[in-house]
Amino acid sequence: MITDTDMYALSIITENRAGVLRDVATVMANYRANIQMIQQSIITSGPNTGKAYLYFEFEECGNHPDLIADLARVPSVVDVTIYPPFSRIFGSRVIIIGGGAQVAQVALGAVNEADRHNIRGERISVDTIPLVGEQNLALAVDAVARLPRASILVLAGSLMGGEVSRAVDRVRGAGIPVIALKMAGSVPEHADLVVTDPIQAGVFAVMHVSGKAVFDINRVRGREF
């Protein structure tokens, strides 16, 4: 397990030309830096309009001051700036997907519980999307496994099954536990935990993600509250 103190983040502003990522990645490879995330986009406002913006997070590689100096020497690099990584700012993510009315109630529980943890120095954020339709839901559930820092998923609705249940199996297979509200359809049979009260479902999700809480979803797997 990589702790967030081993992570570094920096942004690079460069001239916008093809191959910049290759050049930067070559420098990173020279230092054997283990890159966790890169974003690349074109700056659309301000003094650097039209230039390319590269943001990346990487694990400690032993000699990152030299790495940064070498990056600054890559042709067409304009600026290199160091930031705290997202993991230290936004931390672990609780993801809530489902019907709007119920997503909002789960979020209410999760945000208030996360507040209590974050006050004590943890970093837990609560991210949501209200969606309708089996295919939309299944796509979103599958995508959770690809979301950076996603730590647990809560499915908040009144009827979910079919392709959504198969997506739940895949997300759990990728190591992300799933809490489902008590609802119609087969999703509750595929979840780690079934919870009737949406506010409690949100609180449970945060308690599982927290490094300080006593709760562990693995100890109540298959139960219903």
Add this chain to the structure above:
Amino acid sequence: MITDTDMYALSIITENRAGVLRDVATVMANYRANIQMIQQSIITSGPNTGKAYLYFEFEECGNHPDLIADLARVPSVVDVTIYPPFSRIFGSRVIIIGGGAQVAQVALGAVNEADRHNIRGERISVDTIPLVGEQNLALAVDAVARLPRASILVLAGSLMGGEVSRAVDRVRGAGIPVIALKMAGSVPEHADLVVTDPIQAGVFAVMHVSGKAVFDINRVRGREF
């Protein structure tokens, strides 16, 4: 403006060795593919445990079937899979930062309003983090400018100023509008819009992000509701 239909996403599973990103980026550069985001991590469970996982999103580059075939031929690449990009699944992000009780109420308004839009085919998600302390808040506000697909920020609290207000100026300078609850401190003077009711603040935020709503924050800038 890039529409989400021009975007593609794919994941690549490779042997875990230094330089893979450089090799893949070289292929991307050969096709002049404009990469928007890359994530890289090590797979920790399942049959591919220990292998590297690369996910990236890129704009249409004219010949992406050939691009994908060439990626599959890179030494140590095990698998290439195509997905819908996050922009098509989770869409634009409304970010809510501040005190837990108020963040939860803004989220209530935003999630319920986003539900109404997403039912009609839009994709708006609502992401939150409850935080306390000027320095923590300022770091999180600054980081919003680096978050993928962040479209508007709502600051929900009772007292914010100082370094948070300077961060608000920077985020707005990066092109992300800011709504503040009516509160003590200087943040409301730096926001685009000040709203008293947290639920309405969440609704306004979603209305601004929506491509279908009539509301445009630029037409009410500086006003207080």
